[in-house]
Amino acid sequence: DAGVIQSPRHEVTEMGQEVTLRCKPISGHDYLFWYRQTMMRGLELLIYFNNNVPIDDSGMPEDRFSAKMPNASFSTLKIQPSEPRDSAVYFCASSLAPPNTGELFFGEGSRLTVL
Amino acid sequence: DQQVKQNSPSLSVQEGRISILNCDYTNSMFDYFLWYKKYPAEGPTFLISISSIKDKNEDGRFTVFLNKSAKHLSLHIVPSQPGDSAVYFCAASRQYSGNTPLVFGKGTRLSVIA
Numbered sequence: 001d002a003g004v005i006q007s008p009r010h011e012v013t014e015m016g017q018e019v020t021l022r023c024k025p026i027s028g029h030d031y032l033f034w035y036r037q038t039m040m041r042g043l044e045l046l047i048y049f050n051n052n053v054p055i056d057d058s059g060m061p062e063d064r065f066s067a068k069m070p071n072a073s074f075s076t077l078k079i080q081p082s083e084p085r086d087s088a089v090y091f092c093a094s095s096l097a098p099p100n101t102g103e104l105f106f107g108e109g110s111r112l113t114v115l
Numbered sequence: 116d117q118q119v120k121q122n123s124p125s126l127s128v129q130e131g132r133i134s135i136l137n138c139d140y141t142n143s144m145f146d147y148f149l150w151y152k153k154y155p156a157e158g159p160t161f162l163i164s165i166s167s168i169k170d171k172n173e174d175g176r177f178t179v180f181l182n183k184s185a186k187h188l189s190l191h192i193v194p195s196q197p198g199d200s201a202v203y204f205c206a207a208s209r210q211y212s213g214n215t216p217l218v219f220g221k222g223t224r225l226s227v228i229a
Contacts, residue, residue: 004158033216042121042221043159043204055214091158099216100208102149106158
């Protein structure tokens with residue numbers, strides 16, 4: 001079975017450019033999460049969706065970040081404009097069960113470098 | 116303010132010995148705890164969990180211990196193997212609050228030396 005699929009795996013861009021990260025969750029999973037991993041903050045939740053509806057976006061750093069889930073099989077995380085401090089690994093995860101159960105399945109991540 | 120703390124960024128252990136990874140939490144509402152393991156260039160994968168009604172949960176070479184009064188948990192790996200070299204994330208949640216997502220620590224990088 002295919003797991004969570006993220007693209008691109010690596011992205012290098014210049015400050016000020018728009019970045020779009022993509023995620024395809026596991027089929028049938030009702031919950032989708034976007035996490036960011038940095039050395040300083042570890043794994044932090046940015047936003048999560050339930051049945052394509054954003055439930056908690058309190059982790060989104062600022063208005064430059066936006067996330068959408070137009071259907072059950074696709075989500076995007078957009079950064080516009082990007083800044084060097086956005087450099088991190090961005091993980092998408094999906095879950096069949098509610099978020100408190102911890103049964104998250106992560107993708108391989110998108111490593112973003114903003115120069 | 117970190118609610119889940121992993122104060123050791125890294126740990127090195129000889130193959131065959133015990134690895135002990137520690138985690139502290141500050142939120143007394145947390146009652147379900149998990150460990151995830153992450154290899155380079157891969158996403159984290161679930162390893163083991165424990166509910167606050169228990170103080171120990173074992174799965175093969177992996178055992179998690181929970182000390183609620185100290186708000187502390189630890190992951191023991193016995194015996195350690197080179198394939199255990201990875202970053203280990205501790206996470207916590209509220210078991211009966213469905214919309215409360217996991218809170219992760221910063222991770223501890225374990226190196227098992229052959």
